[in-house]
Amino acid sequence: VDKEVISSEMMKEIDRCRQALDITAAGRDAALVCGGDPGIYAMAGLVFELAREMNHAGKIEIIPGLAAVNSCAARLGAPLMHDFCAISLSDLLTPMELIEKRLIAAAEADFVTAIYNPKSKRRTSQISLAQDIFLRYRAPETPVGIVTAASRADESIIIARLDTMASQEITMRSLVIIGNSQTRTWDGLMVTPRGYQQKYGF
Amino acid sequence: VDKEVISSEMMKEIDRCRQALDITAAGRDAALVCGGDPGIYAMAGLVFELAREMNHAGKIEIIPGLAAVNSCAARLGAPLMHDFCAISLSDLLTPMELIEKRLIAAAEADFVTAIYNPKSKRRTSQISLAQDIFLRYRAPETPVGIVTAASRADESIIIARLDTMASQEITMRSLVIIGNSQTRTWDGLMVTPRGYQQKYGF
Missing domain, CATH: 3.30.950.10 (Tetrapyrrole methylase, C-terminal domain)
Structure with a gap:
């Protein structure tokens, strides 16, 4: 499968979310991966906050995990x-x-x-x-x-x-x-x- | 595989847990299944409470799930x-x-x-x-x-x-x-x- 993996450092959450949103805004799918449950003290909220600020139109799906x-x-x-x-x-x-x-x-x-x-x-x-x-x-x-x-x-x-x-x-x-x-x-x-x-x- | 499935009704939590513990006390393995995360408002605690009361000696493992x-x-x-x-x-x-x-x-x-x-x-x-x-x-x-x-x-x-x-x-x-x-x-x-x-x- 044609899959590109982009890694980032700790503490770079904002950059990482924005990058994923930029990829989807350009028409490709992106999966943003984090430890635990993305919805509990993790990255789901930040993705929506940034998407809102960017007027991002694409569908965002949160896959729950074990917190x-x-x-x-x-x-x-x-x-x-x-x-x-x-x-x-x-x-x-x-x-x-x-x-x-x-x-x-x-x-x-x-x-x-x-x-x-x-x-x-x-x-x-x-x-x-x-x-x-x-x-x-x-x-x-x-x-x-x-x-x-x-x-x-x-x-x-x-x-x-x-x-x-x-x-x-x-x-x-x-x-x-x-x-x-x-x-x-x-x-x-x-x-x-x-x-x-x-x-x-x- | 040699697997026996025992179903029970809603509200029969105590019976169901006791049955699983009885099976393991008799030397077989048992998997007790419930919806959600067994550790959040579900059956993990009841299993331990009953096991304690029975002086159950077997190993009990809780597999977390999505609550x-x-x-x-x-x-x-x-x-x-x-x-x-x-x-x-x-x-x-x-x-x-x-x-x-x-x-x-x-x-x-x-x-x-x-x-x-x-x-x-x-x-x-x-x-x-x-x-x-x-x-x-x-x-x-x-x-x-x-x-x-x-x-x-x-x-x-x-x-x-x-x-x-x-x-x-x-x-x-x-x-x-x-x-x-x-x-x-x-x-x-x-x-x-x-x-x-x-x-x-x-």
């Missing part, structure tokens, strides 16, 4: 069985006050909370802030799962506690999942019951 | 590009007060909010309650996406507004996604910008 919340939850057991939220700690595009507000809301309303971009070389304090906020509302022994490089050769899976979470090995390739008040560990796994046992007994 | 948040977001455009949460309106296993508390937290902290189990034949008032709560914090014209029977032959996709959301066709097969304060509609799509344009201009 880190899907794949990391599966590696940890079943932490997301009840209401959950996803919060990115990156303040590159979001003011820190809004991130903090969302952490407080998530902690207070007992959401299982998946933390994207928990830490980078430059950005190290946010994960401690998240820990402090959650400790105001949840028990110190609340299970926290940390999955780094999910499904890769160097994958690492840690089940920690809320009070020791920030001192664990966490990198920009990690997803951190903080359990809710019902989440338990069992056999090295992290499970949030949905309430069947309370309702029906077993 | 409704993944597939419905892709059909709507790119609504989940920023912090989001998932809330089920089913009060079968969760007290209504907790559901309401989470709706308020999600609305107040400007999360894009995916609503699972928005309505059933028996349960019709919760979606109006959700609408009322969000209207306290978000503009009436906030985009709301309603995807029913995603990727099926009878799929329906509606882009509504927050102030008309509850009167749309919503069933137990629908997922409702309420945008945050930045979510916009474009060309019949629903897009939440991540902030690139504000930061970098285009």
Whole structure:
């Protein structure tokens, strides 16, 4: 098949999306590939934003994929069985006050909370802030799962506690999942019951 | 291949999980299949809860899949590009007060909010309650996406507004996604910008 592969560096998202849109505007098909689910903290939104600005007329189709919340939850057991939220700690595009507000809301309303971009070389304090906020509302022994490089050769899976979470090995390739008040560990796994046992007994 | 297929009715989740665990306890492999991602409001957690109660010793592996948040977001455009949460309106296993508390937290902290189990034949008032709560914090014209029977032959996709959301066709097969304060509609799509344009201009 007549297929051309164009690679780009990290952090060049805007250029990459624009390039794909330029190709389709010129009448060819383009597939823009990214890791995870393009619709969750990835490139789907940027494509539409740029397409709108360019008055792009072509059809854009988003193919969903497995986001880190899907794949990391599966590696940890079943932490997301009840209401959950996803919060990115990156303040590159979001003011820190809004991130903090969302952490407080998530902690207070007992959401299982998946933390994207928990830490980078430059950005190290946010994960401690998240820990402090959650400790105001949840028990110190609340299970926290940390999955780094999910499904890769160097994958690492840690089940920690809320009070020791920030001192664990966490990198920009990690997803951190903080359990809710019902989440338990069992056999090295992290499970949030949905309430069947309370309702029906077993 | 020597494969036996056992089907079961809806609402028989406990029996079905127990049956799969019994098969593996007897030394055979079993694959338990469900729609969506087993780890998101589906059967992964129940399997672990029952396995624990049975002192089940076998290995349990969860294979992640596309949850409704993944597939419905892709059909709507790119609504989940920023912090989001998932809330089920089913009060079968969760007290209504907790559901309401989470709706308020999600609305107040400007999360894009995916609503699972928005309505059933028996349960019709919760979606109006959700609408009322969000209207306290978000503009009436906030985009709301309603995807029913995603990727099926009878799929329906509606882009509504927050102030008309509850009167749309919503069933137990629908997922409702309420945008945050930045979510916009474009060309019949629903897009939440991540902030690139504000930061970098285009």
